[in-house]
Amino acid sequence: MIPVLDGAAPVSLADMREVAVRLLEPAHRDFVEGGAGDERTLRANALAFEGARLLPRVLRGVGPRDLTTSLLGDVLSMPVLVAPTAFHRLAHPDGETATARGVAAAGTVMVVSMAATRTLEDVAASFEDARAGSAPGALWFQLYPQPDAAFTAALVRRAESAGCRALVVTVDSPVLGRRERDLRNGFLDLPPGLACENLRDPTGRVRSIAMDDTLDWDRIARLRDATRLPVVLKGVLHPADAALAVECGADAVWVSNHGGRQLDGVPAPLTALPAVVDAVGGRVPVILDGGVRRGVDALVAMALGADAVAVGRPVVWGLAAGGEGGVRAVLDLLRAELDTACALAGVRRPADATPDLIAPDLIAPDLIAPGATVRADRGRPW
Amino acid sequence: MIPVLDGAAPVSLADMREVAVRLLEPAHRDFVEGGAGDERTLRANALAFEGARLLPRVLRGVGPRDLTTSLLGDVLSMPVLVAPTAFHRLAHPDGETATARGVAAAGTVMVVSMAATRTLEDVAASFEDARAGSAPGALWFQLYPQPDAAFTAALVRRAESAGCRALVVTVDSPVLGRRERDLRNGFLDLPPGLACENLRDPTGRVRSIAMDDTLDWDRIARLRDATRLPVVLKGVLHPADAALAVECGADAVWVSNHGGRQLDGVPAPLTALPAVVDAVGGRVPVILDGGVRRGVDALVAMALGADAVAVGRPVVWGLAAGGEGGVRAVLDLLRAELDTACALAGVRRPADATPDLIAPDLIAPDLIAPGATVRADRGRPW
Amino acid sequence: MIPVLDGAAPVSLADMREVAVRLLEPAHRDFVEGGAGDERTLRANALAFEGARLLPRVLRGVGPRDLTTSLLGDVLSMPVLVAPTAFHRLAHPDGETATARGVAAAGTVMVVSMAATRTLEDVAASFEDARAGSAPGALWFQLYPQPDAAFTAALVRRAESAGCRALVVTVDSPVLGRRERDLRNGFLDLPPGLACENLRDPTGRVRSIAMDDTLDWDRIARLRDATRLPVVLKGVLHPADAALAVECGADAVWVSNHGGRQLDGVPAPLTALPAVVDAVGGRVPVILDGGVRRGVDALVAMALGADAVAVGRPVVWGLAAGGEGGVRAVLDLLRAELDTACALAGVRRPADATPDLIAPDLIAPDLIAPGATVRADRGRPW
Amino acid sequence: MIPVLDGAAPVSLADMREVAVRLLEPAHRDFVEGGAGDERTLRANALAFEGARLLPRVLRGVGPRDLTTSLLGDVLSMPVLVAPTAFHRLAHPDGETATARGVAAAGTVMVVSMAATRTLEDVAASFEDARAGSAPGALWFQLYPQPDAAFTAALVRRAESAGCRALVVTVDSPVLGRRERDLRNGFLDLPPGLACENLRDPTGRVRSIAMDDTLDWDRIARLRDATRLPVVLKGVLHPADAALAVECGADAVWVSNHGGRQLDGVPAPLTALPAVVDAVGGRVPVILDGGVRRGVDALVAMALGADAVAVGRPVVWGLAAGGEGGVRAVLDLLRAELDTACALAGVRRPADATPDLIAPDLIAPDLIAPGATVRADRGRPW
Helix, strand or coil: CCCCECCECCCCHHHHHHHHHHHCCHHHHHHHHCCCCCCHHHHHHHHHHHHCCCCCCCCECCCCCCCCEEECCEEECCCEEECCCCCHHHCCCCCHHHHHHHHHHHCCEEEECCCCCCCHHHHHHHHHHHCCCCCCCEEEEEECCCCCHHHHHHHHHHHHHCCCCCEEEECCCCCCCCCHHHHHHCCCCCCCCCCCHHHECCCCCECCCCCCCCCEHHHHHHHHHCCCCCEEEEEECCHHHHHHHHHCCCCEEEECCHHHCCCCCCCCHHHHHHHHHHHHCCCCCEEEECCCCCHHHHHHHHHCCCCEEEECHHHHHHHHHHHHHHHHHHHHHHHHHHHHHHHHHCCCCHHHCCHHHCCCCCCCCCCCCCCCCCHHHCCCCC | CCCCECCECCCCHHHHHHHHHHHCCHHHHHHHHCCCCCCHHHHHHHHHHHHCCCCCCCCECCCCCCCCEEECCEEECCCEEECCCCCHHHCCCCCHHHHHHHHHHHCCEEEECCCCCCCHHHHHHHHHHHCCCCCCCEEEEEECCCCCHHHHHHHHHHHHHCCCCCEEEECCCCCCCCCHHHHHHCCCCCCCCCCCHHHECCCCCECCCCCCCCCEHHHHHHHHHCCCCCEEEEEECCHHHHHHHHHCCCCEEEECCHHHCCCCCCCCHHHHHHHHHHHHCCCCCEEEECCCCCHHHHHHHHHCCCCEEEECHHHHHHHHHHHHHHHHHHHHHHHHHHHHHHHHHCCCCHHHCCHHHCCCCCCCCCCCCCCCCCHHHCCCCC | CCCCECCECCCCHHHHHHHHHHHCCHHHHHHHHCCCCCCHHHHHHHHHHHCCCCCCCCCECCCCCCCCEEECCEEECCCEEECCCCCHHHCCCCCHHHHHHHHHHHCCEEEECCCCCCCHHHHHHHHHHHCCCCCCCEEEEEECCCCCHHHHHHHHHHHHHCCCCCEEEECCCCCCCCCHHHHHHCCCCCCCCCCCHHHECCCCCECCCCCCCCCEHHHHHHHHHCCCCCEEEEEECCHHHHHHHHHCCCCEEEECCHHHCCCCCCCCHHHHHHHHHHHHCCCCCEEEECCCCCHHHHHHHHHCCCCEEEECHHHHHHHHHHHHHHHHHHHHHHHHHHHHHHHHHCCCCHHHCCHHHCCCCCCCCCCCCCCCCCHHHCCCCC | CCCCECCECCCCHHHHHHHHHHHCCHHHHHHHHCCCCCCHHHHHHHHHHHCCCCCCCCCECCCCCCCCEEECCEEECCCEEECCCCCHHHCCCCCHHHHHHHHHHHCCEEEECCCCCCCHHHHHHHHHHHCCCCCCCEEEEEECCCCCHHHHHHHHHHHHHCCCCCEEEECCCCCCCCCHHHHHHCCCCCCCCCCCHHHECCCCCECCCCCCCCCEHHHHHHHHHCCCCCEEEEEECCHHHHHHHHHCCCCEEEECCHHHCCCCCCCCHHHHHHHHHHHHCCCCCEEEECCCCCHHHHHHHHHCCCCEEEECHHHHHHHHHHHHHHHHHHHHHHHHHHHHHHHHHCCCCHHHCCHHHCCCCCCCCCCCCCCCCCHHHCCCCC
16 A cells, blocks of 8 residues: 555655544544643654754765664664554554564664554564565564563563564653543543553453553663663663663663653753763664654764664554555655765765764754744644 | 533643633633733743753652652642632632632642632631641741731731741732733722622721832841741742842742733743752742643752742632632642652652753743743633 | 723723724834834844843832933933834824823923924924923934035024934934835825925925935034034944944934834844943943833843833824823833832832843843744734 | 736835746746755745844945945956756746846846756857946856766856856755655656756757766866866855865855755755854855845845855746846845945945954854744745
8 A cells, every 4th residue: 555645655754644644543643643741842852853953064975875774783774763652553454564564675673562452473474574585674672661570571582582683671651641632532542452462461361561660770780681682771861861771781772752752841852862972972872763754854863973763653654644555655755865865964874974064053952942833733734 | 510621621730721711701811811011921931831841860760759748847748839819709609718628638738818808717717627637738828018017917917826837928019010901801809799808807898908119128027027937938039039038037938920910021930940049058948930830840840949839820720610629630630740740750759850850951041932822822712 | 182992091002002003094004113124123123122031129118119310411200212203293183293292291301303294393392381390301303414514503403492402313324224115005205295394494395304324423523513412323233333422422322223114134222232331331321212112121121221211103103092192191101111110120210220130141132033923913913 | 027016016025026926837936936855944044044133333424335246256246146046947938048138237147057948158148148248247157067077078168168257066966855845746857848958969869967976076176177267166064165165276165055955954054154254264255045035134144254145046036027127126126225234234345244243142043943934934825
């Protein structure tokens, strides 16, 4: 299925969003699109990139760009990962298996959400099936460590067995953020027939995912020692936590505010990035998500020290708009845009982008215009 | 009475405001909602919080939060007080006694306005009645010192006798601010049947509250010496005044611009807070009101050095929307939001929030976007 | 005639503007309201005050305020002058004589425009007639020095003879600014029956006012030596020019951008003020116009070092809305607001406002929000 | 043909745009008006000038202004060049020959685009025909160096033979920017009958213009050695590239972001200008385009160190609105505005504008209000 907007192929992620929001049930659309509280942070994520400015270099004769990226031992076709997002069967009947096929075709990393509505094994099978042999790309698994240590350990074993290449531990969710669209819509449970398939126990019962407010660095250290997989800590914004993550043995730090869905009022990841990069000091890779909607956004983040970025909602838009094909279209659009951005910025590889491309004062704090609307907010009402 | 918005319980203070503004008489709604002059400061109060950014800490294993707070010898269920606001019988037939019941149930401090439309004694009786034994919470009394020293002294005695635990002396009102909505509406007097009951003299006549432009530090010092109650000075914005307050023996400094109702053009309290905190230097507690509409707002203020915050208009919204139950609902929403914010910011107690959670440049002066509108301004017109 | 807005007295200058714009012919309204070019500077003038923040002092026991102000040997009822504006008969049949009566009643300075549509002598007679004996207030005369030195000298003599107490020499107009509303409206000449009466020669012919691009410091020095009146230079923004003005013997410096009507793109006077005040160093008074619409605006300017402010368009609004009574109402509103602002800021006299009332970073450059709209822009379209 | 807007002559470039956008085919209008990606940079270009502030000097007795400017050996009637823009026959049947006549009449430089729809020889003939003898003005030729070195060399020879006085080498286009309006409109080819006439080979076939991502400094150096014409490098934003350009022998540096049509997310040229001027250090002239819509914009750029500015879209507006007459009207408006701006800023010649006219903090980074709209965005929808 090929996504179509007013008779033509979407030319940007914003177009893909248009297609998706017309197709999604309103309550599901709100679940995907919404954030916590007043959505101050949700808007900030987009504003930070809208206000960022990159100084391009010219006449570098870069020739064809090389977007391939190595990350935690895997090769990716580009430094753009698919962030974990929940409940893909809300967007498309096939759910995460369609996502997996699209991501595999695009040759990058899909971080399978613990709240997937397909089993990890099904997702992994689809991913391998769609991937051409040893082409780039990999599955990672996102984990909320559960109070039930045995259950958590079993999940880690399943991820290892399914061929996941890294564990992404979400650390910004000791409790669930207050997402008021969902509260207003009464969207508190999955519709009949849908479930978090990776929390089903042998009796068929599906556990709820527990947000655990006792999760601490010790638990992370124990988890780190209990798996052979690299452990990525997702949800870090404070530079002190970034330093602690490295000291605790994390294999990567993922700067994120959970897409503005947890604590409303925190800064955009892009705003928090430079201090985190300083604190990490190159000891482990830094990944960033939140507001990346354009290839140039990825390049801006990398110029400021990120090793890769991730996108969440756009992949769901693609999935809703066109299933596997829509997911791939979203990633292909980002690849094409990033390729153009690299060419026009004078870097052959995204990792060649240096901080001097972001001149002093050319990065806009996300808080500069509290009342501002972003381009993507405009246009059609729904 | 349970407030309902379009058939459901309000999920935020903004929702509660929606309910209230539909119920209030237009002139009374304007009295509650309006500010002085062009309402530059009124907008600034909200913008300051909308633009603030908090850097959360992760993996601190905080467990259940403890929001209880000690303030001037009282224990509160949370560091959110009810600021004094006038004329509660405009919002609900029961007026301040309903407010008192709601606040008592919520276990925090109600600062009874000198312009209450119920007697202090009635309010105190309701408060004690609704409070479960020695549960947290207390009544404080707000005072405009009157030129008639004997009358002022008598009021202080009444407050002491009624069990009030502190005097909140308003110092930002040597004259009344120009509230142009009221001038346009001709809203200059209370409707028949309503009166400032605490200004009624033995003959039944009700005095007007005098704004006294000769009030000075000497008068405060004398008042301080004439009561056993702690004296809080409310309406301080300049750091030099904060220092003078401490030197004059004030037991707490309350940073406030009177909800934008006195001098239009003064900064948001949040903007003024850091310099005041520096000037006070921890010698007495610092309280802040003005624009607090979210739990995270309270946490931001506390990270910047406030010991507690207060809310004014939201309590009136709750009162209008649902009487005692609406007041309690407002405070319960704030408690739930603050609890979530603490969990997500990695602090067990709000007072554990440290200034490093507000990274440099992550606090937006309220003046950054003079023409900006805040989220709460949008939506339904009335 | 008492101005009325929707059945009630205007409570602010914005209200008065509402009345006026409904009464003025569209092309005349545009002449009054418009600025040069894109009106970037016109908007900046208002934004600068909208974004300014004043830190009030409390408990100073100021008692009744004293707004009287001495300026160049005259006593004014308040530090708010009436700036010179052209063509008052466009706004009201009586023109400048009505303005003069209103200003005299208000006890302040009217700067009679060289482009007045009544003779200076008529204006002076009306002013003296309406002024109660030796009450505060004075007439000053605004001059564009003309290439015809004899004519210029004759005008200065007329101003002296008419009892004008100062000459305000406009220095920002070597050529006329491009006011595109007037160009679009074809408003290039006064309607039949109206003329610049002070440029009428003995034959009855009316000269055009020449904008003279050869006017320089030498000419100012010669003018200075040729009159016993104090000479005020109006239209200074650059601090180097402020210093030159003092060295050239100017008796006061008037910071102004001609209400945004000359060079679009220059800063708001408030933004330019601090550097000018530094350059002048207290040697002569500094006056400011441009965007003053509130009493607190005057206080902000004075805290930053101005000795007085002036208002232009608001006086024309008052004149259009109610003739003499409207002019007086505008000035009375400003006086009432300034009185309130002084009381609430803790200063008995406006001149007591010190720079510390404007905390660092609490003055917003007018350029912060290029696309922002100001409050006064909103509301009714015309 | 004289452009007319609602029955009157346009008084500003914004008016001219109004006329043009009503006349252009929607897809052609989008081609002219649009930018790359989200058009963040396109908006930034305008915002940078809208937010800039110039401090005028007074009483300098400048007399009549002298706008003539020498640049690379040519004399221009003013320091405003016509930037190269493609496909003028989309705007007017005569295309670039009409443009040339208008520019010649205005006495400035027309940079003929390599993507012109008329032959360079026809354009040159029209230019010379319309120019009065040795009046100011010149043709320059814009070049995308092609991978086919012989073809590139032949083009350079044609430009020399046609009397072009400089080569403007575009260096910001190793690939074509993603212009999404064109993608959505399917505007990928010129309509039948129109072609890039300077890419026609002897057989009549028209080559495509190749964007060459291998173009580098060595190729520029070789081109520099292969022509007697001055070589201008257009599309520099990074100060390091400006320094390299001078070292590579460029005769001028042209600060540009290609009108926001190449890499979306780069800063406005005005924002990038000061660092470029520092890097160039006066060794060669600096030209700037991007967002210049007013005479004062040119003066701001020159105060910050530019030697001249260029306009692109406005010339196409003029061409669409009135052919040769419209082009001349656009340039005459800019000249009139610049003349007024110089008079009002106190400079006889634009080059006399010094950096102190732009006070510290009086230049607004273009990123300050990411969500802001600029004046030109408002008004009529189409």
